[in-house]
Amino acid sequence: MNNPFLAPARFCLNILPRARQRLLNMRRVWALLWCCLSVAVAAAPRGATPALEPxxxxxxxxxxxxxxxxxxxxxxxxxxxxxxxxxxxxxxxxxxxxxxxxxxxxxxxxxxxxxxxxxxxxxxxxxxxxxxxxxPLLRPVRPRPVKPVRTIVVDAGHGGKDPGHQAGTMQEKRYTLLLAQQLRTKLQAAGYRVVLTRNRDTFMELPERAAAANRAKGDLFVSLHFNAAGSGDRTARGIEVFCLTPNGAASTHAPRSQVSNEVLPGHGSGARNILLAYQVQKALVQKLGLNDRGVKHARFAVLRDLTMPGILIEGGFMSVPEEMRQIADPKFRDRLAAAIVEGIRQYRRLVES
Ligand SMILES: [Zn+2]
The missing domain is CATH 3.30.457.10 (Copper amine oxidase-like, N-terminal domain)
Known part of the structure; x- marks a missing residue:
C-alpha cells in the first residue's frame, strides 16, 4: 500500500547515506580550512598591523x-x-x-x-x-642577549682653563664636578661601578671624554652641565636633556636645512640614546618640578664618538638667580642626582626586562 506519509520517510532513508557523506566531507573541508587558518595566524607576525603608506x-x-x-x-x-x-x-x-x-x-x-x-x-x-x-620611545627595543648596565661614566662638564658659564664668581665647572661626585655616591650605593672623566679641576678636550668612556667600557654615559641664557633671552629657565641627533636629521637648535648624513659611532645606540634621555628628563621634571625644556637633539662632541648610550644634561640656568641658588645648594644637587639615578632605573626596567 502506498502510504503517502511514508514516501518522504523512504525518500529520507534513501538520501541519508549520501547526506551523511556530504556532511562528513564538509566537516573534513572545514577542518582543513581551520588548520590552514591556524597555521597562517601562527606564521603571521604577532600583533601584525596594517602597513603604513609613506x-x-x-x-x-x-x-x-x-x-x-x-x-x-x-x-x-x-x-x-x-x-x-x-x-x-x-x-x-x-x-x-x-x-x-x-x-x-x-x-x-x-x-x-x-x-x-x-x-x-x-x-x-x-x-x-x-x-x-x-x-624607540613607545616600543623600546630589548636587546638580546640582555647586556645589563654595570658601569656608568659620569662626565663633569668643563674644568681647568675652561670654566663654562659664569654667574658672578660662580663657575659652571665647579658645580658640574660637585654634582658628578654626588651622583657617583648615589650610583655606587645603587650597585653601579662609576667612572668619572675628571675628579679634579682639570681641563679635558671634549673628544677625550668620549674616548675615556669607551676605554672604561662604560654601559652608559652621562655628561653634566648647567645652562645660561644669552643676553637676548633672560626668561629661559628649566631643565633639558640632549641625545645625539639621528642620522639624516638636523639638531634641535640648528636650522632644519643643516641635515647631516654622517654616520657616527654614537648612532650605534640610536634607539637607546633617546629612551635614556626621555627617562632621565621625565624623572628630573617630575621629581624637581622645574620647567620642562624637553628632550633635544645635538651633535655634541662628547656624544658623537660614544660606543654606549649617552646623554648630556643641562640641570638648570645659572643666569636665573633662583635657579643659580638651587645649583649652589648641595641639597638641591642631591635631588638632581637622585632623579638621574631614578631615570636610569626606569631606562633599565625597559631595556633589561
Ligand atoms: Zn656646560
Missing part, C-alpha cells in the same frame, strides 16, 4: 598621523580649531601641534626632528620621527 611632501616622507596611530592601535583626535592632535592608547598620551616640533609624551616634552605638518585635512608626522623618535 606620503611624499615637501621633499621628504611623512605618514598620515591617523594611519600611523591605527598601526599602533591608538586612538587619535584631531582638533581643527586648536590644531592639536591627541593620540592615546596603551597607557600613553601624546600631543602634537601643527607646525610645532614639540610633542608631549605622558606629560614630558620631546622635540621632533620635523614639525607636525598639515596638508589639507591630513596631518603628517615625518617618517624620520616615526622611526627614530616615536618607535
Amino acid at each position: 606620503v611624499p611632501f615637501l621633499g621628504r616622507e611623512w605618514y598620515d598621523i591617523k594611519a600611523w596611530a591605527a598601526t599602533q592601535r591608538f586612538t587619535v583626535d584631531l582638533n581643527p580649531r586648536t590644531r592639536i592632535a591627541t593620540v592615546t592608547g596603551d597607557g600613553l598620551r601624546l600631543t602634537f601641534a601643527v607646525d610645532s616640533q614639540q610633542m608631549i609624551v605622558n606629560g614630558v616634552k620631546v622635540w621632533l626632528c620635523h614639525p607636525l605638518a598639515a596638508r589639507n585635512d591630513t596631518w603628517l608626522v615625518s617618517a624620520l620621527d616615526v622611526e627614530l623618535v616615536l618607535r
Whole structure:
C-alpha cells in the first residue's frame, strides 16, 4: 500500500547515506580550512598591523598621523580649531601641534626632528620621527642577549682653563664636578661601578671624554652641565636633556636645512640614546618640578664618538638667580642626582626586562 506519509520517510532513508557523506566531507573541508587558518595566524607576525603608506611632501616622507596611530592601535583626535592632535592608547598620551616640533609624551616634552605638518585635512608626522623618535620611545627595543648596565661614566662638564658659564664668581665647572661626585655616591650605593672623566679641576678636550668612556667600557654615559641664557633671552629657565641627533636629521637648535648624513659611532645606540634621555628628563621634571625644556637633539662632541648610550644634561640656568641658588645648594644637587639615578632605573626596567 502506498502510504503517502511514508514516501518522504523512504525518500529520507534513501538520501541519508549520501547526506551523511556530504556532511562528513564538509566537516573534513572545514577542518582543513581551520588548520590552514591556524597555521597562517601562527606564521603571521604577532600583533601584525596594517602597513603604513609613506606620503611624499615637501621633499621628504611623512605618514598620515591617523594611519600611523591605527598601526599602533591608538586612538587619535584631531582638533581643527586648536590644531592639536591627541593620540592615546596603551597607557600613553601624546600631543602634537601643527607646525610645532614639540610633542608631549605622558606629560614630558620631546622635540621632533620635523614639525607636525598639515596638508589639507591630513596631518603628517615625518617618517624620520616615526622611526627614530616615536618607535624607540613607545616600543623600546630589548636587546638580546640582555647586556645589563654595570658601569656608568659620569662626565663633569668643563674644568681647568675652561670654566663654562659664569654667574658672578660662580663657575659652571665647579658645580658640574660637585654634582658628578654626588651622583657617583648615589650610583655606587645603587650597585653601579662609576667612572668619572675628571675628579679634579682639570681641563679635558671634549673628544677625550668620549674616548675615556669607551676605554672604561662604560654601559652608559652621562655628561653634566648647567645652562645660561644669552643676553637676548633672560626668561629661559628649566631643565633639558640632549641625545645625539639621528642620522639624516638636523639638531634641535640648528636650522632644519643643516641635515647631516654622517654616520657616527654614537648612532650605534640610536634607539637607546633617546629612551635614556626621555627617562632621565621625565624623572628630573617630575621629581624637581622645574620647567620642562624637553628632550633635544645635538651633535655634541662628547656624544658623537660614544660606543654606549649617552646623554648630556643641562640641570638648570645659572643666569636665573633662583635657579643659580638651587645649583649652589648641595641639597638641591642631591635631588638632581637622585632623579638621574631614578631615570636610569626606569631606562633599565625597559631595556633589561
Ligand atoms: Zn656646560
